[in-house]
Amino acid sequence: MSQPRWAVVVPVKHLAAAKSRLRGALSGVPHEELALALAADTLRAVLACPAVAEVLVVTDDARVAAAALGAGARVLPDGPDAGLNAAFRHGAAGTTAGWVAGLTADLPALRPAELAGALLAAQNGREGVRRFVPDAPGSGTVLLAAPPGVPLDPRFGVSSALAHAASGALPLTGDWPSLRRDVDTAADLAAAARLGLGPRTAALVAAASRPARSAG
Ligand SMILES: Nc1nc2c(ncn2[C@@H]2O[C@H](COP(=O)(O)OP(=O)(O)OP(=O)(O)O)[C@@H](O)[C@H]2O)c(=O)[nH]1
Numbered sequence: 339m340s341q342p343r344w345a346v347v348v349p350v351k352h353l354a355a356a357k358s359r360l361r362g363a364l365s366g367v368p369h370e371e372l373a374l375a376l377a378a379d380t381l382r383a384v385l386a387c388p389a390v391a392e393v394l395v396v397t398d399d400a401r402v403a404a405a406a407l408g409a410g411a412r413v414l415p416d417g418p419d420a421g422l423n424a425a426f427r428h429g430a431a432g433t434t435a436g437w438v439a440g441l442t443a444d445l446p447a448l449r450p451a452e453l454a455g456a457l458l459a460a461q462n463g464r465e466g467v468r469r470f471v472p473d474a475p476g477s478g479t480v481l482l483a484a485p486p487g488v489p490l491d492p493r494f495g496v497s498s499a500l501a502h503a504a505s506g507a508l509p510l511t512g513d514w515p516s517l518r519r520d521v522d523t524a525a526d527l528a529a530a531a532r533l534g535l536g537p538r539t540a541a542l543v544a545a546a547s548r549p550a551r552s553a554g
């Protein structure tokens with residue numbers, strides 16, 4: 339049986355406000371360029387994933403919107419309610435495919451095959467249940483997936499892995515290091531670089547006068 343194809347919702351904050359914990363991580367690189375590169379490399383991998391039929395970027399940022407449209411994604415502005423979970427809900431309401439996943443836009447090492455593996459895993463197991471992929475530290479969430487007809491009901495934010503589990507979603511714990519490697523800090527960026535960065539982020543790291551600090 340062929341794998342159903344997914345709609346993936348990717349929210350991206352206004353670049354001036356995004357990724358504040360990463361500010362100054364790459365010396366000589368404007369912060370907004372780094373925030374944009376992280377999102378562009380994430381989107382590139384999502385768009386290259388064969389399991390994905392539709393990519394919907396939710397953003398109020400004009401540069402992000404232009405980059406997303408140019409790469410082949412659809413774009414929606416943030417809805418009437420503020421914040422990350424409202425952006426996920428707004429995006430999910432705008433999708434057309436049956437299976438819906440929400441994915442954070444800070445995964446610059448993401449490999450399409452690992453995303454495909456996680457989406458396939460999300461379709462197996464108990465029917466009608468949401469699934470989530472915890473981030474590398476285990477406390478956060480990088481991906482939340484819902485079957486057709488089941489609301490995404492996102493609970494992203496601090497301790498979101500616990501919040502998603504408490505809301506009835508089941509964790510997926512496959513071997514997907516590039517999917518689980520979200521980048522919030524300079525140490526995370528160094529860890530992502532060890533996995534292999536997408537081209538936009540890699541170019542900025544190479545151009546930096548002081549490269550990403552090591553995680554050690
Ligand atoms: N559209 C939209 N995206 C958001 C919003 N808040 C966060 N995001 C995105 O959600 C993803 C995960 O959020 P965080 O890891 O907390 O990123 P962040 O808020 O940019 O980072 P910090 O400032 O360091 O907390 C990132 O891709 C953000 O760009 C929001 O209000 N609207």
Ligand SMILES: C=C(OP(=O)(O)O)C(=O)O
Pocket residue numbers: 473477478479480493494495496497498499520522
């Ligand atoms: C948004 C999240 O966290 P962070 O900002 O730590 O990536 C999350 O893990 O739900």
